[in-house]
Amino acid sequence: xxxxxxxxxxxxxxxxxxxxxxxxxxxxxxxxxxxxxxxxxxxxxxxxxxxxxxxxxxxxxxxxxxxxxxxxxxxxxxxxxxxxxx
Amino acid sequence: xxxxxxxxxxxxxxxxxxxxxxxxxxxxxxxxxxxxxxxxxxxxxxxxxxxxxxxxxxxxxxxxxxxxxxxxxxxxxxxxxxxxxxxxxxxxxxxxxxxxxxxxxxxxxxxxxxxxxxxxxxxxxxxxxxxxxxxxxxxxxxxxxxxxxxxxxxxxxxxxxxxxxxxxxxxxxxxxxxxxxxxxxxxxxxxxxxxxxxxxxxxxxxxxxxxxxxxxxxxxxxxxxxxxxxxxxxxxxxxxxxxxxxxxxxxxxxxxxxxxxxxxxxxxxxxxxxxxxxxxxxxxxxxxxxxxxxxxxxxxxxxxxxxxxxxxxxxxxxxxxxxxxxxxxxxxxxxxxxxxxxxxxxxxxxxxxxxxxxxxxxxxxxxxxxxxxxxxxxxxxxxxxxxxxxxxxxxxxxxxxxxxxxxxxxxxxxxxxxxxxxxxxxxxxxxxxxxxxxxxxxxxxxxxxxxxxxxxxxxxxxxxxxxxxxxxxxxxxxxxxxxxxxxxxxxxxxxxxxxxxxxxxxxxxxxxxxxxxxxxxxxxxxxxxxxxxxxxxxxxxxxxxxxxxxxxxxxxxxxxxxxxxxxxxxxxxxxxxxxxxxxxxxxxxx
Numbered sequence: 001x002x003x004x005x006x007x008x009x010x011x012x013x014x015x016x017x018x019x020x021x022x023x024x025x026x027x028x029x030x031x032x033x034x035x036x037x038x039x040x041x042x043x044x045x046x047x048x049x050x051x052x053x054x055x056x057x058x059x060x061x062x063x064x065x066x067x068x069x070x071x072x073x074x075x076x077x078x079x080x081x082x083x084x085x086x
Numbered sequence: 087x088x089x090x091x092x093x094x095x096x097x098x099x100x101x102x103x104x105x106x107x108x109x110x111x112x113x114x115x116x117x118x119x120x121x122x123x124x125x126x127x128x129x130x131x132x133x134x135x136x137x138x139x140x141x142x143x144x145x146x147x148x149x150x151x152x153x154x155x156x157x158x159x160x161x162x163x164x165x166x167x168x169x170x171x172x173x174x175x176x177x178x179x180x181x182x183x184x185x186x187x188x189x190x191x192x193x194x195x196x197x198x199x200x201x202x203x204x205x206x207x208x209x210x211x212x213x214x215x216x217x218x219x220x221x222x223x224x225x226x227x228x229x230x231x232x233x234x235x236x237x238x239x240x241x242x243x244x245x246x247x248x249x250x251x252x253x254x255x256x257x258x259x260x261x262x263x264x265x266x267x268x269x270x271x272x273x274x275x276x277x278x279x280x281x282x283x284x285x286x287x288x289x290x291x292x293x294x295x296x297x298x299x300x301x302x303x304x305x306x307x308x309x310x311x312x313x314x315x316x317x318x319x320x321x322x323x324x325x326x327x328x329x330x331x332x333x334x335x336x337x338x339x340x341x342x343x344x345x346x347x348x349x350x351x352x353x354x355x356x357x358x359x360x361x362x363x364x365x366x367x368x369x370x371x372x373x374x375x376x377x378x379x380x381x382x383x384x385x386x387x388x389x390x391x392x393x394x395x396x397x398x399x400x401x402x403x404x405x406x407x408x409x410x411x412x413x414x415x416x417x418x419x420x421x422x423x424x425x426x427x428x429x430x431x432x433x434x435x436x437x438x439x440x441x442x443x444x445x446x447x448x449x450x451x452x453x454x455x456x457x458x459x460x461x462x463x464x465x466x467x468x469x470x471x472x473x474x475x476x477x478x479x480x481x482x483x484x485x486x487x488x489x490x491x492x493x494x495x496x497x498x499x500x501x502x503x504x505x506x507x508x509x510x511x512x513x514x515x516x517x518x519x520x521x522x523x524x525x526x527x528x529x530x531x532x533x534x535x536x537x538x539x540x541x542x543x544x545x546x547x548x549x550x551x552x553x554x555x556x557x558x559x560x561x562x563x564x565x566x567x568x569x570x571x572x573x574x575x576x577x578x579x580x581x582x583x584x585x586x587x588x589x590x591x592x593x594x595x596x597x598x599x600x601x602x603x604x605x606x607x608x609x610x611x612x613x614x615x616x617x618x619x620x621x622x623x624x625x626x627x628x629x630x631x632x633x634x635x636x637x638x639x640x641x642x643x644x645x646x647x648x649x650x651x652x653x654x655x656x657x658x659x660x661x662x663x664x665x666x667x668x669x670x671x672x673x674x675x676x
Contacts, residue, residue, distance in 0.1 A: 012099045023106050050616035066531035073527020077520040084516040085464065 004057060007048045014040035031075050038068040145199070148185050150279045152206050153270065155181060157283030159213055160290040163220050171217050178213070182206055202273040204477075205266040212263045216291070219256050223249065223298055230305075240392035246305050247397050248355040251384045253302040254399070255354070258381030260295045263288065317349075319387050319395035327405045328482050329430040331372045336387050336395060338367035350388045353378075376435075380404040380482040402482045405429055409439070411474040411488035416495055421465050423449070425474050426458045429483050433457025437481060443470040467497030594645055597664055598638075604671045605635060619643055631670055634663040 018036045022028050042065060049058045159174035185203060226245050233241040267288070274281040319336040326332050334351060348360045349369050361369040369387075380402050387395040411425040423441050427434045434457050441449040441461045448470075449463035459474075474488040602622055606614030611625060619639035626632040641660040644650045652660065 009096055012096045016099045016103050019103050020106060050613050053616050062535060066535050069531040069534065070524070070527050073524050073530070076527070077523035080523065081516050081520050084513065084519070 003048045004055070007044045011040055011044050014044075034068075035072060035075070038065070038072060041065055041068070145185075145188060146277045146279065148181065148188060149202065149273065149277060151181050152178075152185060153274055153279060153281055154283045156209060156213060156287040157290075160216070160287040160294070163217055164290050164294050166220070166224060168217065168221050168224075175210075175214055175217060178210055182210060199273075201269045205269040209263060209266050209270070212259045212266075216256065216259055216294070219252050219259070220294060220298075223252050226252070240394070243394045244388070246302075247352075247384065247386050247394070249302050249305065250397055251355045253299050254382040254384060256295050256298055258379070260291055261381070263291055315393070315395055317387055317389050317393050317395040319385065319398055321385050321398045321400050324399070325401045325403060326375050327403045327430060328375055328407075328434075329432040331374050332400055333370060333372055334385055334387075335370040336368070338363045338369070338389060348390075350391075351385070352388065353385050354383050375402055375482065377480055378402050378482055404478075404482045404484050407434060407476055407478065407481075407483040407486040409474055409476050409486045409488045411472070411491060413491050414472050414493050416493050419464055419467070419495060420462055421448075421470075421472070421493060421495065423461045423472065423474065424458070425460075425488060426456070427453050427476055427486075428457050429481075434476075434481060434483065437476060438479070440475045440477075441472065442475060443472050448472075465495045467495050469494045594642055598642055601635070601638060601664060601667060604668055605631070608671050631667050634667050638663040638667070 015037055018033055018040075019028075022033065041061070045058055045061050045065060049055070054062075155174065155178040159171055159178060162168075162171035162174060182203075185206070189199070189203070226249050230242055230245045230249075233245065270284060271281055273279075274284070316339040317336065318339065319334065321332060321334050323332065336349070338349065349363055350357050351359045351361060351371055353373065358373065359371050361371055363369045382399055382401050384397055384399055386397045389395075407427060407429040409425065409427050411423060415422045421443075425439070427437055427439065433455075434453055435455055437453045437457075439451050439453060439459045439461070440447050441451070441463065443465060448465065449461040451459045451461040453459045469492065471490050471492050473490045476483075476486050478485040598619060602614055602617055605611075605622060605626060606617065609626065611617065617625070619642050623632065623636040623639045626635045638660050641652055641656050641663075644656070645652055
């Protein structure tokens with residue numbers, strides 16, 4: 001199985017596990033889902049990319065991760081502002 | 087085939103996710119009638135009956151639990167199993183806390199449940215004091231026996247007086263417990279909850295108080311037979327309320343001037359003053375009623391630690407309190423409430439005041455020396471009905487509430503004609519923190535993309551290409567490490583495997599991958615698929631095959647990277663190197 005296919009499978013399985021637990025806990029939270037998905041993508045990309053070479057599709061994926069990190073920062077900032085406003 | 091399996095598995099997982107979410111689509115979690123209540127200007131009357139039904143199903147078991155708790159607790163107190171009673175009391179407290187949490191979660195406000203919570207909290211206080219009082223009563227019994235045996239009559243009298251205080255306190259507690267009956271039992275009937283255990287706890291409570299009262303009266307009968315005391319004490323008036331003064335006067339008789347010491351004055355067995363008797367042996371003290379519990383209280387005086395007066399009593403009656411709330415002021419999303427709490431003719435100092443917005447607690451504060459209070463809190467934009475509330479805890483006062491004021495918190499700050507905001511903008515510190523976090527995440531993303539590198543320290547790769555000078559670090563054949571010689575059995579005439587005509591690159595690439603796999607397996611390289619020919623050559627640990635690997639790498643680079651066709655002797659050399667390496671690593675089976 002190629003790394004590309006393995007990565008997609010693992011990421012899909014991880015998303016499934018996250019959603020399944022959220023449904024079981026009866027708390028579908030998009031922010032938590034996004035953060036957990038981002039963690040999964042980070043792990044998969046880091047494990048799939050080699051030390052010497054990075055496949056092109058993973059280079060694109062790193063751009064997605066960078067955007068996700070910025071979005072994650074925005075979510076944290078919003079939460080902090082909510083707490084401070086109380 | 088494999089790709090099909092992977093794609094099929096991925097699609098199956100995706101469909102499973104959708105099915106799982108779809109199963110709960112009928113009962114949305116992200117947008118439900120319960121969460122809908124938080125939205126401004128949005129009321130869904132059709133959802134209200136469903137919410138009420140859901141709330142009842144969650145609240146009723148907890149109410150039943152709260153009603154059942156006092157039964158075993160009072161029974162344990164009566165049987166003097168104080169450790170178990172303390173555990174029961176803690177569980178009772180936890181259950182009350184659970185109800186408070188549930189009320190917040192379900193967004194409950196006023197109504198009968200609020201009365202039930204108040205009555206249950208009062209019951210908790212009563213039962214906690216009952217446990218402490220009964221424990222103390224048991225200790226006093228032990229101490230009395232010990233001091234009676236040692237002949238210390240002063241201490242025996244002191245203990246009896248404290249017992250009298252305890253008796254009256256427990257009687258008051260029983261009355262307080264009975265006062266909660268109506269609310270508790272009516273709530274039980276409303277929700278059709280079995281109240282047998284709660285009713286049994288009332289009977290047990292009465293038995294405890296009756297037993298202690300009976301024992302105390304027997305002791306009081308014994309002490310009265312000892313005669314009149316030379317220390318007389320009068321209390322007037324015998325009934326008072328908050329803010330009034332009780333005069334405690336006395337006279338010390340038959341005591342020489344030289345031996346005169348201080349007279350301790352005790353209310354509920356706690357010393358409140360030490361007085362010096364006058365020339366005639368008289369003394370007096372004005373006691374202001376402020377933070378005493380309503381009910382019966384005891385007073386006695388002790389001279390020189392051994393001479394006791396008779397025990398006197400007075401009663402404090404609860405009176406209504408008056409809570410005034412001025413019209414609240416709204417400024418920039420913050421609401422300021424001012425008011426005053428008074429009772430009788432004077433202010434109430436140091437009392438806790440709660441401010442409620444639409445029945446939910448929005449702020450708390452404490453009254454000052456003049457009974458005034460001020461609370462400031464932030465509210466989300468909207469219209470609220472504000473009122474202040476005083477529970478009366480710690481004071482001989484009845485609970486009171488202020489008038490209701492309606493306030494509107496505007497969502498957008500009003501802008502003056504000159505364009506300047508008339509109220510302060512968002513908190514600059516909060517904005518700074520938010521902006522800092524966003525910038526930090528942006529810097530993290532930039533670092534991830536640009537500067538993050540795997541720190542791998544490879545040896546200097548310096549394989550000389552054809553025509554380039556040979557680097558000194560490149561392993562040369564004349565080093566002392568023994569080099570593998572091409573076995574005699576390997577002939578240059580052996581053809582390269584599967585050399586498709588006109589596709590040197592493809593066949594060479596296949597050979598290189600085969601070679602790289604064999605060498606990496608032998609040397610345990612971590613990431614064999616990412617190794618280039620030069621890296622394979624440099625990382626090759628086994629010096630015996632290193633020359634052959636490097637020789638193959640040179641030829642490979644010429645064909646693959648320089649685009650040259652290999653010379654016949656170069657082709658023979660690569661072929662020999664390939665077979666020699668595999669022969670060495672895998673034997674003749676390759």
